[in-house]
Amino acid sequence: MIRMQSSWLLESVEELLQVDSVAIPFFHRFSALNWLSHLEIPLFANFPVDSQAMLARAWFDVDKGPFLDKNLHKFNQLLTQPLNKETNPFEPWLDKFFTRQQIDYIYYWRESAYEIEDYSQREIFWSAVYQVMSYWLTNKKYRTEVFFEPDKIMAYYLHYHNEFIRGKQNKVEITSKHLSELEAKECSLVLFPLIFDDDTEEDLLQIIYYAWFHGHADIKLAKKEISLALNRYMIPFNAKSDYSKFLELAEKASSAAFCWTGKELAPRIHEQVIAEPIRNVFKTGFSKSKLYMKSVDKTTDTYDYLLVFKK
Amino acid sequence: MPTTFLNLSLILLVVLLTWLAYKYFELHEIVAPYQKRYKHLLSGIASMVDRIEGYNVRHSAEVAKICERLGIAAGLNLMQLQTLKTAAMLHDVGEILLPADVLNPEKPLDPEELFLIRAHPLLGELHLKKDNDICDEVPAIIRWHHERWDGLGYPDNLKGEEIPKSARILALADAISAMSNNRPYRKHQYSGREEILFELESHAGLQFDPELVRLWGKLIRKDLAEEIAEKLKQDDEEVEA
Numbered sequence: 001m002i003r004m005q006s007s008w009l010l011e012s013v014e015e016l017l018q019v020d021s022v023a024i025p026f027f028h029r030f031s032a033l034n035w036l037s038h039l040e041i042p043l044f045a046n047f048p049v050d051s052q053a054m055l056a057r058a059w060f061d062v063d064k065g066p067f068l069d070k071n072l073h074k075f076n077q078l079l080t081q082p083l084n085k086e087t088n089p090f091e092p093w094l095d096k097f098f099t100r101q102q103i104d105y106i107y108y109w110r111e112s113a114y115e116i117e118d119y120s121q122r123e124i125f126w127s128a129v130y131q132v133m134s135y136w137l138t139n140k141k142y143r144t145e146v147f148f149e150p151d152k153i154m155a156y157y158l159h160y161h162n163e164f165i166r167g168k169q170n171k172v173e174i175t176s177k178h179l180s181e182l183e184a185k186e187c188s189l190v191l192f193p194l195i196f197d198d199d200t201e202e203d204l205l206q207i208i209y210y211a212w213f214h215g216h217a218d219i220k221l222a223k224k225e226i227s228l229a230l231n232r233y234m235i236p237f238n239a240k241s242d243y244s245k246f247l248e249l250a251e252k253a254s255s256a257a258f259c260w261t262g263k264e265l266a267p268r269i270h271e272q273v274i275a276e277p278i279r280n281v282f283k284t285g286f287s288k289s290k291l292y293m294k295s296v297d298k299t300t301d302t303y304d305y306l307l308v309f310k311k
Numbered sequence: 312m313p314t315t316f317l318n319l320s321l322i323l324l325v326v327l328l329t330w331l332a333y334k335y336f337e338l339h340e341i342v343a344p345y346q347k348r349y350k351h352l353l354s355g356i357a358s359m360v361d362r363i364e365g366y367n368v369r370h371s372a373e374v375a376k377i378c379e380r381l382g383i384a385a386g387l388n389l390m391q392l393q394t395l396k397t398a399a400m401l402h403d404v405g406e407i408l409l410p411a412d413v414l415n416p417e418k419p420l421d422p423e424e425l426f427l428i429r430a431h432p433l434l435g436e437l438h439l440k441k442d443n444d445i446c447d448e449v450p451a452i453i454r455w456h457h458e459r460w461d462g463l464g465y466p467d468n469l470k471g472e473e474i475p476k477s478a479r480i481l482a483l484a485d486a487i488s489a490m491s492n493n494r495p496y497r498k499h500q501y502s503g504r505e506e507i508l509f510e511l512e513s514h515a516g517l518q519f520d521p522e523l524v525r526l527w528g529k530l531i532r533k534d535l536a537e538e539i540a541e542k543l544k545q546d547d548e549e550v551e552a
Contacts, residue, residue, distance in 0.1 A: 138471070144524075147512070202470060
């Protein structure tokens, strides 16, 4: 879990220097870019997981325009007949994650999108499937009534996407590179949102979506491939982490920041276990550092943390 | 000897308890007027914000009341409830800093104006946390009262349980109060609690926390059942009379 609070981040960093460009060498949640993407500064974000990179392109590569009505009518049809079970690769997810009707739709949407000639239009269409899956998994978990037919909820999110990009300008450069291919970027701030080895609903959604994106239903394989892509970005809490790669990636930046969310542990523990080891590595490249924290819920010791460095 | 010692201990205990009770009431006497004053001031600021937003009812106070009902049903403790109610009273305080034509527009907002409107939770948080205890959660709850369950809200695009429960309660209460009152920008005005509940239930899992919507549904259905029972009782009494 991470609550990346972009405005808090900029506000805190700007106590030290003016931020005119931001680089995020690894990111795993496209929507958290939203606030930064509104600002008049160039933004670079790398998504090591390809399905997440695709989502980021669909929502932030706004020059390609909204999803077109003609595509909506052509590719978001109401299914009147159940699809052939034999050919549906997502059949193993029946009742485990989705209903019969939902399984048919996720198969239909994946296949029908291949007929959309423009690749960026296809990505927007597929990005809406991510939101729809999230909605259906919530429905299943909380046993809530599904009010919308699949084509309606799909149209709802495509419309939402159109509204989201309305009037926006493209200031985000999105890549999908592995750690070994990444190089330090020249920028005023390099940001590292720390990923812990969690087991949240969002993690499950990302795994399911990754498998779907790759056309199979093998959850174990999807989980393994995501872990591989995020290898060395994932922080094992209470075990020694190697932060030297982070320092390399921050080499050409004037400032660096780490953000993370902590629950059920006092801030002092986070300072000792996470902030101090990072400080020890970063002191060779950055002279100043400051740890900020924000209380979210004192009864569960939930705090958000921000560790900022300046050269 | 032991009896005398016991008696003496009992007397000392009674004296100690009496002294503690006296001190408690003395402290209460001192603090109570301040609490009352604090409540009045909070209510004054809230009503100013309500006016700015174009409400002709005490919207913030209504949101605080709904938050209290929902918070109790959701199992918040006393401290959390107190924090939530304060956040509810001040949830839109950031709007004081926005230009009036953006708050009550005569035409649909352009993207820049929309961005400005969406900054009000941040402005509220920023000004409330200035010179304030870093552990106070009120500013954080205010920051996240426009987040959506599906992660497409603002300002931070938090999703599901990443949004603190108090902020999820405040988001729902704010929507309920807004739907219960006529708003100039809305084409459709809701006819009553049942229609509002239907709207909330259809957006559970999209905009709102499904568990909180369920709790609100239970509370409303209980209210309606009690009102019907009361009405039937009155009718019976009239018939008998």
